[in-house]
Amino acid sequence: xxxxxxxxxxxxxxxxxxxxxxxxxxxxxxxxxxxxxxxxxxxxxxxxxxxxxxxxxxxxxxxxxxxxxxxxxxxxxxxxxxxxxxxxxxxxxxxxxxxxxxxx
Numbered sequence: 001x002x003x004x005x006x007x008x009x010x011x012x013x014x015x016x017x018x019x020x021x022x023x024x025x026x027x028x029x030x031x032x033x034x035x036x037x038x039x040x041x042x043x044x045x046x047x048x049x050x051x052x053x054x055x056x057x058x059x060x061x062x063x064x065x066x067x068x069x070x071x072x073x074x075x076x077x078x079x080x081x082x083x084x085x086x087x088x089x090x091x092x093x094x095x096x097x098x099x100x101x102x103x104x
Contacts (some may be wrong), residue, residue, distance in 0.1 A: 005101060012100055018093040023086060029078050040071050 009015050043050055051064030
């Protein structure tokens with residue numbers, strides 16, 4: 001890529017907005033996922049009896065199994081949320097940047 005084009009893209013206000021919004025959103029989702037994951041792991045480490053409690057009397061399955069599955073499903077949901085926003089808002093900004101570079 002030509003250095004002039006790279007500089008033009010970096011100076012584009014739409015590019016600055018894209019980077020700012022995308023990074024901010026990704027950091028928020030990352031913190032959210034890490035909080036849920038570490039809460040689960042720390043519960044296992046410091047109070048395993050909470051997650052080791054059977055779901056019902058005489059059951060082999062503990063409450064930790066559905067909670068662990070919920071952590072995994074939560075990761076998929078966050079991925080879907082990011083993808084939805086990336087396919088709408090972030091792609092729109094990306095297309096604006098491409099159009100401004102083509103015009104010049």
